[in-house]
Amino acid sequence: MGEKVLMKGNEAIAEAAILAGCRHFFGYPITPQNEIPEYMSRRMPEVGGVFLQAESEVAGSNMVYGAACAGARVMTTSSSPGISLMQEAISYMAGAELPCVLVNIVRGGPGLGGIQGSQADYFQATKGGGHGDYKLIVLAPSSVQELMDLTITAFDLADMYRNPVMILGDAILGQMMEPVILKERPKQDLPPKTWATVGAKMRPKNVITSLSLDPVKLEKHNLRLAEKYKRVADEQVRYKTYMADDAETLLVAYGTCARIAQAAVDIARERGLKVGLFRPISLWPFPYDALQLTAQESLRVLVAEMSLGQMIEDVRLAILDSKPVCFYGRTGGMTPTPREVLDEIEKIVEEGI
Amino acid sequence: MKQVFGRPDALTDVPTHYCPGCTHGIIHRLVAEVIDELGVRERTIGISPVGCAVLAYDYFNCDFVEASHGRAPAVATGIKRVLPDSVVFCYQGDGDLASIGAAEIVHAATRGEKITVIFVNNAIYGMTGGQMAPTTLPGQRTTTSPRGRDVESAGYPIRVAELLSSLSGVAYIARVSATSPANVTKAKRAVRKAFEMQIDGKGFSLVEFLSTCPINWGMSPLEAMKWVDEKMSLYYPLGDYTQVPEVG
Numbered sequence: 079m080g081e082k083v084l085m086k087g088n089e090a091i092a093e094a095a096i097l098a099g100c101r102h103f104f105g106y107p108i109t110p111q112n113e114i115p116e117y118m119s120r121r122m123p124e125v126g127g128v129f130l131q132a133e134s135e136v137a138g139s140n141m142v143y144g145a146a147c148a149g150a151r152v153m154t155t156s157s158s159p160g161i162s163l164m165q166e167a168i169s170y171m172a173g174a175e176l177p178c179v180l181v182n183i184v185r186g187g188p189g190l191g192g193i194q195g196s197q198a199d200y201f202q203a204t205k206g207g208g209h210g211d212y213k214l215i216v217l218a219p220s221s222v223q224e225l226m227d228l229t230i231t232a233f234d235l236a237d238m239y240r241n242p243v244m245i246l247g248d249a250i251l252g253q254m255m256e257p258v259i260l261k262e263r264p265k266q267d268l269p270p271k272t273w274a275t276v277g278a279k280m281r282p283k284n285v286i287t288s289l290s291l292d293p294v295k296l297e298k299h300n301l302r303l304a305e306k307y308k309r310v311a312d313e314q315v316r317y318k319t320y321m322a323d324d325a326e327t328l329l330v331a332y333g334t335c336a337r338i339a340q341a342a343v344d345i346a347r348e349r350g351l352k353v354g355l356f357r358p359i360s361l362w363p364f365p366y367d368a369l370q371l372t373a374q375e376s377l378r379v380l381v382a383e384m385s386l387g388q389m390i391e392d393v394r395l396a397i398l399d400s401k402p403v404c405f406y407g408r409t410g411g412m413t414p415t416p417r418e419v420l421d422e423i424e425k426i427v428e429e430g431i
Numbered sequence: 432m433k434q435v436f437g438r439p440d441a442l443t444d445v446p447t448h449y450c451p452g453c454t455h456g457i458i459h460r461l462v463a464e465v466i467d468e469l470g471v472r473e474r475t476i477g478i479s480p481v482g483c484a485v486l487a488y489d490y491f492n493c494d495f496v497e498a499s500h501g502r503a504p505a506v507a508t509g510i511k512r513v514l515p516d517s518v519v520f521c522y523q524g525d526g527d528l529a530s531i532g533a534a535e536i537v538h539a540a541t542r543g544e545k546i547t548v549i550f551v552n553n554a555i556y557g558m559t560g561g562q563m564a565p566t567t568l569p570g571q572r573t574t575t576s577p578r579g580r581d582v583e584s585a586g587y588p589i590r591v592a593e594l595l596s597s598l599s600g601v602a603y604i605a606r607v608s609a610t611s612p613a614n615v616t617k618a619k620r621a622v623r624k625a626f627e628m629q630i631d632g633k634g635f636s637l638v639e640f641l642s643t644c645p646i647n648w649g650m651s652p653l654e655a656m657k658w659v660d661e662k663m664s665l666y667y668p669l670g671d672y673t674q675v676p677e678v679g
């Protein structure tokens with residue numbers, strides 16, 4: 079058992095990266111995640127690592143690309159507008175199969191938007207974001223402890239599958255403080271990085287590129303990526319349920335919104351309403367089968383998001399019109415209260431949906 | 432029989448795709464010769480740009496990374512910060528370095544990243560078919576400046592060597608060409624010095640080559656060489672641009 083400390087979400091991410099053996103951090107300031115680069119600028123020199131403040135998110139994410147080419151465990155963090163600027167490097171890294179960890183402490187959009195917590199980058203994170211046929215592994219923590227644990231997991235998954243992994247948080251998770259247990263993770267059995275460009279000593283040269291001018295070869299490459307994504311989808315689905323076994327109304331929510339939804343479940347249960355929660359933790363791969371199974375006995379599903387409704391599309395794909403899928407969301411950095419979610423539950427129950 | 436000339440180890444034995452009269456081939460050879468002479472091939476990592484030299488990784492016989500358009504200095508930074516004992520060089524064209532990658536080159540230089548940049552300036556976008564570049568000369572015709580570059584509307588060409596030489600992180604900058612045996616000899620000396628600066632940990636180094644694009648310039652290879660000497664060299668004077676200002 080490790081040490082128990084009170085930490086801010088953003089700092090927990092940074093310390094988790096250090097615990098995971100990340101010794102290279104490149105980033106650019108943007109609210110509401112500045113505690114991460116600040117923490118790293120202080121902490122990296124202490125552990126013999128490198129902190130570098132890039133001239134932009136574009137450059138920072140390409141520094142990540144370079145460090146990943148050199149075989150390092152590397153991370154960058156940002157918030158929504160900055161993550162948009164990184165999409166170029168993300169697509170290149172997915173194409174060149176480079177492991178890295180990206181953190182998006184999401185704020186309200188579109189455009190410059192605001193700085194309050196939001197879940198409006200779900201599409202960008204899970205459906206592409208950059209150009210081309212590729213997938214990111216996307217993990218959605220809902221507590222400071224989970225921010226820490228999933229950040230460590232993210233580094234292992236990145237190395238295991240040679241793929242960028244994104245932690246999708248939000249301003250609330252990043253800014254709040256909770257007790258966390260710092261624990262070293264047992265060393266995973268990960269493939270050696272024989273592909274890394276570290277100098278062609280006693281071996282033929284290594285080349286890392288996402289260029290493939292021959293469409294026959296590019297299709298073959300993409301099909302190989304598709305096989306990898308299928309393997310990830312088979313092996314890395316993560317979710318949790320709460321009082322879902324007998325739920326007539328099944329809430330589906332992730333991240334911060336799942337905490338609010340869980341509070342709504344508790345109040346609903348006190349009022350005798352059979353309400354439960356399904357919380358996807360891996361947003362890609364999305365837990366389609368698990369959700370379908372969990373929702374089997376429910377009469378209705380209510381998706382709650384801090385957006386105009388993005389994850390709901392995946393929920394519908396899982397439920398396949400077998401029952402009504404309702405939505406409650408707030409947008410622009412507004413946060414729903416448990417009471418609002420409860421009101422929505424009572425409304426749809428009353429309407430006989 | 433004693434061999435006096437041959438293919439450098441740092442070059443692969445394949446024909447390049449470069450057009451007749453383009454000096455990319457000469458520049459590749461000079462870089463490869465310097466890598467051989469310094470004995471650093473096994474710890475060298477090159478970064479190719481988006482542009483005519485995108486496939487440079489096929490021609491150099493060392494580890495290589497292909498970067499997105501203009502980001503080679505950022506990618507090089509990432510590699511060098513992980514592997515401080517490696518020798519890292521970027522090979523970039525004028526569109527890549529001076530237009531879309533202007534921020535990355537300026538900041539890599541001002542940070543004094545211990546990398547070497549080979550900057551090939553042929554005053555035009557070659558690979559995409561001859562559009563105006565940030566280094567296209569005033570009045571020069573391209574497919575996107577069909578009446579000649581109008582500085583009133585398109586602005587003035589960027590002098591990269593002069594621009595970067597004002598930055599304190601720079602250890603060495605030179606502008607050279609490969610239009611004659613004498614110029615090739617001088618160019619090689621500059622490339623060697625640039626790599627030595629990196630290996631000695633002095634800071635950022637860059638060699639700007641004034642290069643040719645006979646196809647897109649609409650000239651014969653000989654006319655193109657002459658145009659570099661008589662026109663380009665006037666706007667972009669050859670020489671050493673290193674001036675590391677002392678900061679108190």
